[in-house]
Amino acid sequence: MAIYINGIGLISPQETKSNASFLEEVNVLEGDYFKIAEPPYKEYIAPRELRRMSRVIRNGIVSAKIALNDSGLENPDAILTGTGLGCATDTEKFLMAMSENKESLLTPTSFIQSTHNTLGGSIAIGLGCHNYNMTYVNRGFSFESALLDAILMINGQEIENALVGGFDEMTENHNKLLLTQKHYAKENGAVAGQGSGFFALEKQINENTYAELKELETYFKPEDSAIEEKVLQILKTHDVNTSECVVLMGFNGVPVEQNKYNELRDSVFLNSCIAQYKNLSGEYYTSSAFAFWAASQILKKQSLPECMLVSGNVPSTIKHVFIYNQFLKNEHSLILLAK
Amino acid sequence: MAERIAITGIGIISSLGLNVEENLNSLLQKKSGIKEMELLDSIHKEIPVAEVNKTDKQLAEILGLEYHLELTRTTLLALIAAKEAWSNSDNKTVKSGIISATTVAGMRTSEKHYADFQNGVGESFFIQTHDAGDSTERLADFLGIKDFITTISTACSSSANSMMLGSRMLRSGKLDKVLVGGVDSLSLFTLNGFNSLMILDKEHCKSFDQSRAGLNLGEGAAYLVLERESDLKPDSKVYAYLEGYANANDAFHQTASSPEGNGAAMAMENALKMANLKPEQIDYINAHGTATNNNDLSEGLAIMKVFGEHIPHVSSTKPYTGHTLAAAGSVEAVFATLALQNEIIFPNLNFSTQMEELSFSPQTELLKKPLNYVLSNSFGFGGNNSSIILSRK
Incomplete structure (x- = not known):
């Protein structure tokens, strides 16, 4: 069965929020790791919600909205996300607060938002979407697993379309940890980055189709x-x-x-x-x-x-x-x- | 007609015991694993937990492994349960895979070193075992499984969800045999997290009771081996069949369930539809039943909505194991297979008063009864609601 990519959305270190342009200009690396070229969040998310959201959730929501708007898909049959680290900032916040306050006087906000499926759940709440909602978290297989599950569900006639995304954030603290690892070492190592990309997959081809998977x-x-x-x-x-x-x-x-x-x-x-x-x-x-x-x-x-x-x-x-x-x-x- | 999925192996470690037999015995003897905290190094000693009463070194010993720091408690628990489930399998001739689930992964190790490192006085080795893929990949290496691996994290429904992708991998022919399940070890992170939400009971939890006051946290791991029915050999041991499953989203609130349990009802209804069963054919519901005010009310109302006049026996086994988070779905799937095999409904411990909003009370005594179909619920943060249905034959 054919599966088409009918909408795409990416928030990344590059100016990728508009699908009309395609990397005509390049943001060069500044500092130890790639930072997000932040979109004007207010254009996508109501201020009241925005205040509560961590950066990775904001970027996830914005990229998902761009992909859905691009495709015209309103209520996907499934929402599948992949993330290696999940919500790193909130996890760190809770870890540090726990240590600094010796397990006392903790507020639950960062704990609640530290779960890997926070973004999947937030997208569902935003859309009022009650459909299948899954989050895969296996390192370099995270996005691929979300994609695979969507493919199997479409081919197995369980669903007609899906919103599939991969997201990760990098923080100062996490990068500090990575720099101690050979893979990310200053000498012959990779430079850490981050981003959030979402895709509307459908069985039907249309005038907005980008490619066939x-x-x-x-x-x-x-x-x-x-x-x-x-x-x-x-x-x-x-x-x-x-x-x-x-x-x-x-x-x-x-x-x-x-x-x-x-x-x-x-x-x-x-x-x-x-x-x-x-x-x-x-x-x-x-x-x-x-x-x-x-x-x-x-x-x-x-x-x-x-x-x-x-x-x-x-x-x-x-x-x-x-x-x-x-x-x-x-x-x-x-x-x-x-x- | 979709290919039927058989469960051909089970393995578990929890506060009730180190293997299937020990867990079953504790269930039959109504022996809860919830106790005073011993191994977790927290200031909140007043909060009871359901610990596996072995140190990390002892767990490594059980496996015959030399203990080292990169073998996290999460990995060790996973290895023990997975080894038991996989013990009848040889993965030389078939395409085999692992779909594991965890919420906090290597956090038990990370939280001991994280702040020290950031404050410039500690080491960084824990970054190797911090993320959710670590225990799954070590599991794959340990069992020699490499055709497919992945990890799921959807909070407290995680391991129930592993059974869904597992079934798809089999039905699509991508795999012939798949190990599914989940693991979580107790951590300060989750203990303090749930404590800050003020939903931890200082006593043993009272699922579906009018006076319930929150959940108890537990730890453990449980895995099941799934295969296509058509591939079974005449001498294959089949524990149960996975007849239906569904995941639905409550789309209401990040942590709270909708008061009327919309997502929960949808998950149960869709699982019934997939299994092609009428509600009255379900003999027993192993409920999510965490004993929080919010969960038990919305789950209870959802059960009433779906089952109407035909509410089956309902019990939560959380008063035995505590809430094992990502492992809960597979722990309870193992319990569901044990219920089917032994024709037993496990009691809902610590119950005394029916909730005023509900038309039913849980099963409070061990009940011997032939069972054909068992439904198991697992609900998590992010409105993530999953139901699975198992059958005996």
Whole structure:
């Protein structure tokens, strides 16, 4: 069964809130990690609600609204979110208050808002949507799992459409922790980022359709040759001409991960246009939602922003975008979108 | 007709015991696991909790593992229950996966070191075990499962929800065998969180009682193995079948349930619809029944709305295990399979007075009775309401 991406919304370190533009200008990294280019929240959220919401919830709500408005979908049959860290700010607030006040005189607000499904629940309340509401939280598989559940539900005739999103926030405190880890080390490490991307998926194609979602596969700690074999199989199944394909890879500056990307670039994707996105989004558990947004734009606009190009020539007709992301060599995901 | 899903393995660790047998014995003996706090290092010693009465080192010993700091209590509890559930499985020939659930993940470890690190006097190793994926990935490594893994976190309905994706993975043919369930260890974070909401009872919780005064927190893990019925071998042990499930959102408030229990009623109705059952065919409801004012009222009213004149036996097993948060759904799914297998309805402990808003009282004595269908409810923050229906054959 065909599944179409009919609406997209992304709040990120880049100016992505309008789908009419596509990364014409680039916000360069300032400081140790990528900060969000904050949208004018008041245009999307009533002041009374805004006051209570943490930043990650605000950005999540705004990106979900942009995707729904874009698609015209009002009450999705399912709301699925993915997040690696959930609501980091509220979790930290409660942890610090607990320590400072020695477990006394605590207020519940940050505890309540620290749950991973706070955003999914908030979107449901905002829409008055009583439908299926799920939140996946497995590191580099978080957004992919939400997407997979939506695909299975649509293909299994349980639902006709779904709102699917991936969100994560980065904080000063959390980044301080990450900088002690090899993956994020100043030398040969990734730069942490954040963002929230939502997508309206539907069975029906319409005049606003960005792309068709063809394939999604995840691999946990795969054997060395497994990814390449799987890529070849997907290319064959969907009759992908690699010279008409943009390959969006999760290059993040970490040498051990870079190897795998380079290997594929120099073999199966030798004829393809290779692109990157973490130079714009930073590294985070649900960065593939940024890639998913970019891939949708690439296919609809039939262009690739210069800031994403790594190597090869941009095909005159871009028929497919292949997304390959990995996290710490453990979680690998392959996503294929078609024009 | 959708492919039927069979439960072919179960495993559990809770304050009632370290395995299925010990849990069943405590249930039969009406022995609650709620006690004075021993292992959790909190100032709130006046709050009773349902702890697994083993230290982390002892849990590692049970598993034959050398204890180290990156084996969090959450991981250890998960490994013990998952190992029991998976013990009849070999994952060499089939595509197997894990869908686990947790709310606070490695928090029990993080909260000991977090503030020190931020204040410049501590270490950062806990960042490896802080997030929700950690225990699931260690579980996958431990059991040698790698075709698919993911983790769910929808507060207190989390592990009930793992059964839904699990079923879809089987029906779509993506997996042949899947371990589903959830885990949470007690933490200062949740204890103080629920305490700040003022919904913790200082006594043993009284689910569905007019004088109920809040919940008790518990910890534990429970896992179930799901397979397609058509793949079963003649000698396969089947504990129960998963006939229906549904998740609906209350869309009312971030933490409180709607007074009339809209989301809860929808979850039960949709699960019945999927199972193709009439309400009167349900023999027993293992309720969410946390014993908070809000939950028991809205759940009770939702049960009345869905079941009308035919309210089945209802009991909450939270007065036994405490509220095990993300693990509650799978803990109670294991209890539901035990109810079906042993033809027993577990009593709702600590009950004395019927709620004035409700037309029914819970089952308070152990009841021996043949059961065909059991419905289990799990409701969580974010208005996340889930119901599952299990059958005996």
